[in-house]
Amino acid sequence: MTLFGLEESVIVGLARGVHPGGDESERDAPADVFARAAWTGIAEPGDGVAGLLVGSLGASVALTAVLETWTPERLAVTVRESGVAGEELESELEQGLQRWRPRLSSAEVIHSLQQAARVSARLLLPSDPLWPASLDDLGLHAPIALWWRGDPAAFHALPHAVALVGARAATGYGEHVAMEAAAGLVDRGFAIVSGAAYGIDGMAHRAALASEGITLAFLAGGVDRHYPTGHDALISRIAEVGAVVSELPCGAAPTKWRFLQRNRLIAAAGAATVVVEAGWRSGSLNTAGHAAALGRPLGAVPGPVTSPASAGCHRLIREFDAVCVTTAAEMAELAGEGVWALDRIEAEGAAGGTDSRTSEEIRVLDALSRRSPRPVPDIARRAGMSTAAVLGALGALDLDGVVSERETGWVSIGRGT
């Protein structure tokens, strides 16, 4: 067993560091643990082709195939042999290989595993009893593995968890409602899931902690990077008594794309999602869109119609059939019954905050700097995209005047980064 040319003993050591085996977890072969850990750094969150490949071949065979530069045709044949059908399979795998290969680096994998061991971050695999079964509803877009710090009990609470999300720019009203909601839900035996952001997220976590409840924070970067930095102490506290979770390896930076993908985990993890306060184009409408697309109960808290900070909540109630929830009791009812399902919503429609950019454009913008010009292969590696896709996105962004080519590569312009 070798991967990246590493000896078996090295792989076992690294895997044990982040996935310490009791009897239960010994069944996960160290090579599989190591390979899934590597995949969390190679594929961007929500990469359905990576999910397909890992699901059909197993993580280590899939990784070997990428490492050994199999042709897309050979890879497609092997995937088809495992029973998967798909007309576009060759072309999807070819694009996948172009996304993943620029990121293949044993040094980075080893570094992130060592960093994980250093901060006591652990790796959770889908085969683990702790794995949140609710995430499997994401299908091919489910995480390949989760990194986490905290108390394992937090995962057991997820089937009775409510996701409380909302605007970073919350008002006093919104923060008050978030606090009352979190405390009231904890009193009723629910855990609180959120994203550790400023505003509503932070207040929901804090109130859950103050009520001695269980709370989980899903981060858009590595669990060793406490973002936002102003919530360093809060996230540390959640990692002590609850859980801090990410599908990205240690060291990974949060990007706009990763925030949007992280939102799907928040929506999928809990039994219901409640948007406490959100402006007309708040990013939390994206979380709401994921919840609706998954058929999860979705609630929104109304507020004064004179407050722009509640306009997104009213929009969810008006346009997306979100249930109007005004008390913790009504939120508990929403989560407890879970009979509500929404078919007609299109996740696209609720994907506020992404403006009119395509996914690839967002990811390329994330990978650019305003100061340091970056060559296309570097951008491709950072964005987890093929060079062809990067060039296409750069062309569109160039027309919009938000990127510019310098002698040594591309920079972003006109953004407030």
Place this chain on the structure above:
Amino acid sequence: MTLFGLEESVIVGLARGVHPGGDESERDAPADVFARAAWTGIAEPGDGVAGLLVGSLGASVALTAVLETWTPERLAVTVRESGVAGEELESELEQGLQRWRPRLSSAEVIHSLQQAARVSARLLLPSDPLWPASLDDLGLHAPIALWWRGDPAAFHALPHAVALVGARAATGYGEHVAMEAAAGLVDRGFAIVSGAAYGIDGMAHRAALASEGITLAFLAGGVDRHYPTGHDALISRIAEVGAVVSELPCGAAPTKWRFLQRNRLIAAAGAATVVVEAGWRSGSLNTAGHAAALGRPLGAVPGPVTSPASAGCHRLIREFDAVCVTTAAEMAELAGEGVWALDRIEAEGAAGGTDSRTSEEIRVLDALSRRSPRPVPDIARRAGMSTAAVLGALGALDLDGVVSERETGWVSIGRGT
């Protein structure tokens, strides 16, 4: 042609006073005008048996039948001959006769007609081109006639009117929203219908007047009685440039029952009903229930969940599928499209403010005084009910401890009247 033993010339004179004929209205025979005017004082608003009788026999034949003390059997035969079926017809007519006969008084009819002529109140009949066709959706419970003061143009505006209703105990927030809504709707060419009460109603009328829009006030008593008295100047102003409307004759006092029945007219008259601010048990939920039962678009304005004054609006959105409306534009959309219909609502469920009392108990309580004991026949006449029904209601109310029998009759106790 005689009614109440009055000469034809007297009847023609009285009818012309309140229903001045142009060519259009000359087709209404004076006896029919007079009889419908009399019926507005004999039957309580919403009396479906009176509606059936007047609809099938015509107002003057129906009145003659009551005056000449036809037996219920004879009346039922005549009604059946006009094509109406109904198993309970005899018993319903018998109870109707018992309700109406205590109120037959030529002196009262003449007095209310003279008072109407004095204050320039006019009578509007269903055959009149001005008659609001929307009220016909009330079926047998439609008004037999309407009394009104104001500008005939106001009635032409009703197909493009929005009813803005809400709590008397409105907050500054609710009044602000009512003002913005009324002004914005007027700007979009809508008329404003409301009930002239304190709080939301008054603010909606005032803002419509300030925007030089058309506004109509539906009253629970006679159009000569400006209730509440604190809105005397406002109602006078509405009667100058808009219209003040009631289905009760001049001199009639507003009662709780009449407020509830008046609400059905507000809900039926406009193209949509919007509840601006309402507590959990606000009487405006009753108006909303009527709108829903009629299939009229129903909107509710959300507010802070921390404000009890908005709890009724949130309840309408949560439980009765009211559309969440936050701007005048959204209210206009609600009224303009009118595609929304609600079947599952039960008017009963939304009939807040009636507590657990039956209709008859409410009407008997309305007819009682806290100070002056009233004998049962007097109560029956005031309530427009049969003595048997009054005795039944008094029995139930007595058990609840809210009425008490004195030597000379019954009084109400423990109410804040």
